Amino acid sequence: MxxxxxxxxxxxxxxxxxxxxxxxxxxxxxxxxxxIYFQPQPSESYQPKRKVWPWVVIGMLIIAIIFASSLTYYFFFIKDEQHTPNETTTTQHTSKTEKQTGEHKVSNDPKKSEKHESEKEKENKVKSPKIDVMSEDFERTYMQSNNLGGYMGVRKGMSHSEVEKIVGKPTGTLKVDGFKWESTKYGNLTVDYDNKGDDGKVIAVGVSPDHVTTSEFLEHYPAYDDYSGSEIVYNNFKGNGYLVAVDIDHGYIAKIQCLAE
Known part of the structure; x- marks a missing residue:
């Protein structure tokens, strides 16, 4: 109903x-x-509102990453580079100041002054050269090279004082039996002067090894051209203007010298 x-x-x-x-x-x-059944349709011009806050969060994260990267780059690269030159300059300036102060400071104590001068001489002392004649370096720079003009910075025509600036004070003399000449030794380096006095000039430079027997030397350098009881001659490259003469004294290598061919 x-x-x-x-x-x-x-x-x-x-x-x-x-x-x-x-x-x-x-x-x-x-x-x-x-x-009941009417449902209004949205207008064509109606646009739903977009959510803005996700983009705001993303933008803030990007800014934070850029800021953190900039700080990291500054502290690990730029800041260290700025400090290093400053510290180096400061250290050099301090060392220079201390050195100048030490040089001009005069002690009233004679013992301290003498000790200071002794230490200063030790610092300025040039070490005499040690030469390994059995090394590849010596074979290349001496046995297979023209050293008529000199060796290890010591050249013909130099004075005693010029030589000592390079190789220090003489450590002894070398006299080989059967030879009239006498060489001045500077470590393993031998220098022949045209005059024994201080005004003498260098005329030859050689090498005098420590305790190298003739057999050991020949085993290492077997390609000789001539061998007698007192001398070994190496002249493998004829016509190059030089040869290497090795003087023997009582079974040991006394002196190695580059001579004109």
Missing amino acids: KYCTQCGNEINAHQRFCNRCGHDLKAFEQYRDSE
């Missing part, structure tokens, strides 16, 4: 108008259906 929505009178299911009040029942049903 159905009832009129206007007066409550009982009506049939297919009845259009109420038989009591005359109310249009179909019009009511259409209005009700439109209220």
Whole structure:
């Protein structure tokens, strides 16, 4: 059964108008259906609002990463480079100042002054050269090279004082049996002067090894051209203007010298 929505009178299911009040029942049903089932459509111009906060967060993260990278680069690269030259300059300046102060400082104590001078001489002392005649370096720079003009910085025509600036003070003399000449030794380096006095000039430079037997030397340098009891001659490259002569003294190598061919 159905009832009129206007007066409550009982009506049939297919009845259009109420038989009591005359109310249009179909019009009511259409209005009700439109209220229930009507869903408004969004306007074409309507655009949903986009969320902004994710982009804000991403932007802040990018800025933080850039800032952290800049700080890291500054502290690990730029700052260290700035400090290093400053520290080096400061250290050099301090050392120079201390050196100048030490040089100009005069002690009233004679013992301290003497000790200071002794230490200064030790610092300025040039070490005499040590030469390994069995090394590849000597074989290349002496046995296979033209050293007629000199060796290890000592050249023909130099004075005693010039030689000593390079190789220090003499450490002894070398005199080989059967030879008239006498060489001045500076470590393993031998120098022949044209005059024994201080005004003498260098005329030859050689090498005198320590405790190298003739057999050891020949085993290391077997390609000789001539060998007698007192001398070994190496002249493997004929016509190059020089040869190497090795003097023997009582079974030991006394002196190695480059001579004109």
